[in-house]
Amino acid sequence: MAIQRTFRRRMVLRFAFLGLLMASCAGNNGQGENIRLESLSGDELYRNNCTACHGPNGDAGVGGASALSTSTLDYHAIQEVIEKGRNSMPPQTHAFKTDEELDNLIDHIISLRKE
Ligand code: HEC
Numbered sequence: 001m002a003i004q005r006t007f008r009r010r011m012v013l014r015f016a017f018l019g020l021l022m023a024s025c026a027g028n029n030g031q032g033e034n035i036r037l038e039s040l041s042g043d044e045l046y047r048n049n050c051t052a053c054h055g056p057n058g059d060a061g062v063g064g065a066s067a068l069s070t071s072t073l074d075y076h077a078i079q080e081v082i083e084k085g086r087n088s089m090p091p092q093t094h095a096f097k098t099d100e101e102l103d104n105l106i107d108h109i110i111s112l113r114k115e
Pocket residue numbers: 045046049050051052053054062063064065066067068070071072073078081082086087088089090092095105109
């Protein structure tokens with residue numbers, strides 16, 4: 001009995017310690033990653049999230065991705081495609097963290113158009 005109790009107490013302590021350790025790590029990571037002082041530029045957001053299908057200049061057309069250099073969508077229509085997706089393009093709400101970043105991204109999409 002006594003041995004079992006000691007064992008159980010040790011296990012409880014060990015898990016409590018592990019829990020604390022994990023909680024403190026998560027806290028640190030969370031802080032480091034969540035507090036971003038500056039918005040990412042439209043160019044960075046585009047490169048991180050859109051080039052796989054649209055390519056660096058917007059014209060790669062992977063999987064039927066629309067050519068962005070000849071797109072005629074206005075600001076709000078672009079916003080809608082980004083937020084809701086369209087046909088085989090999935091919604092891209094993971095691509096931006098703030099309204100400012102969404103604005104940067106949309107401005108960048110428009111800047112890909114050829115004059
Ligand atoms: C998984 C591939 C994929 C990714 C990633 C992707 N797109 Fe698309 N995109 C597409 C496809 C496919 C279409 C055409 C959708 C259709 O057929 O209606 C499209 C269409 C668009 C259009 C419509 C253009 C027009 O004139 O009709 C815009 C704007 C657009 N994408 C922006 C973006 C942005 C901004 C990102 C990154 C945040 C992005 N896409 C990421 C596949 C993708």
